[in-house]
Amino acid sequence: MARILFVGGGSIGHIAPSVAVAHALKRIAPDTRVLFVCGPREEEKQFLSAEGWEPHILHAPRFSCSFPLRFPRVYLQAHRLLKELKPDGIFSKGGYISVPLCLAAHRRRIPIVLHESDVVNGYANRLVARWAHHVCLGFPMATRGDARRTFTGNPLRPAVTQGSTEEGLRLAKFTNRSRPVLLVMGGSQGSLALNRYVAEHAAELLSVFDILHVTGQGKTGIEPKPDGYWPTPFAQKEMPHLYATADIALSRAGMNTITELAANKIPTVLMPLRGVAHDHQEKNARAIETMGGCIVVEESDADAQLFSILTHLWDNLPRRRALIESSRHLWVPDAAVQIAHIIMESLA
Known part of the structure; x- marks a missing residue:
């Protein structure tokens, strides 16, 4: 039974598409264990709970002057979370919450699939894309012959x-x-x-x-x-x-x-x-x-x-x-x- 860890946060725009993919994953592979990691925002936790998922919380720092000082502690927390949850794969929807967890997953050689909704990559997705096994694109744009990139569109809940x-x-x-x-x-x-x-x-x-x-x-x-x-x-x-x-x-x-x-x-x-x-x-x-x-x-x-x-x-x-x-x-x-x-x- 595969265990897939979904990570993303900062807004519901990072959470709702992940929920759509999680439900699709359960439909095509019912035995898959789906796990969620999000940030501490109450609206993110409530949204996931209403959709039937109870998330794990990661207190990741936003990109700011304090980021280099706070990142090592959260990176170690991400490693502990991965050791506890033992995921076989990561789906990252982006946002600052994804960086420490995806870096830790990359170091542990856990495959990462990234989804970018927007026309332009944000800071977090630019970093995570370096470690990703595959990058899914929400906007129809040229993939420049890169086999790791696929236009999939943006996933919506039915x-x-x-x-x-x-x-x-x-x-x-x-x-x-x-x-x-x-x-x-x-x-x-x-x-x-x-x-x-x-x-x-x-x-x-x-x-x-x-x-x-x-x-x-x-x-x-x-x-x-x-x-x-x-x-x-x-x-x-x-x-x-x-x-x-x-x-x-x-x-x-x-x-x-x-x-x-x-x-x-x-x-x-x-x-x-x-x-x-x-x-x-x-x-x-x-x-x-x-x-x-x-x-x-x-x-x-x-x-x-x-x-x-x-x-x-x-x-x-x-x-x-x-x-x-x-x-x-x-x-x-x-x-x-x-x-x-x-x-x-x-x-x-």
């Missing part, structure tokens, strides 16, 4: 595309279906900039749209809550129903979220978060914009342009259909199964 419009409307208590529904989401941690925009432009937005708003834990949107507005700090089981209900979306530009929106055929306006992790959100958004799969608005232009962009998009059915058609290539329905097979092949 439930993500199985939502119910009726259930979404019931959750939000939207009884008037004469208005389009705008889904606003800033990723698993929310976005202060998107929340601020929604709050400051509430009157004009609500003159056209009903709004579903995933604000992020500890963050707020429109207060007091008006009719036609449904906020939630986080959505897991509810998220497929929100997707099924949405007519258009306004989102940050993490690749997992973008893939979920594409899979649900939701025309999307992206406002990328700038200046973090090699500016990966900007690069994601611009690459998809070049494909014709989204509209991009910069945070600095939101107040002047965003409401007009959203209303023009809703008024232009051919434009919405074109965005859906161009973005559909981002979703590979069997991505999780492809990756699961690659993991099992790495053990041979």
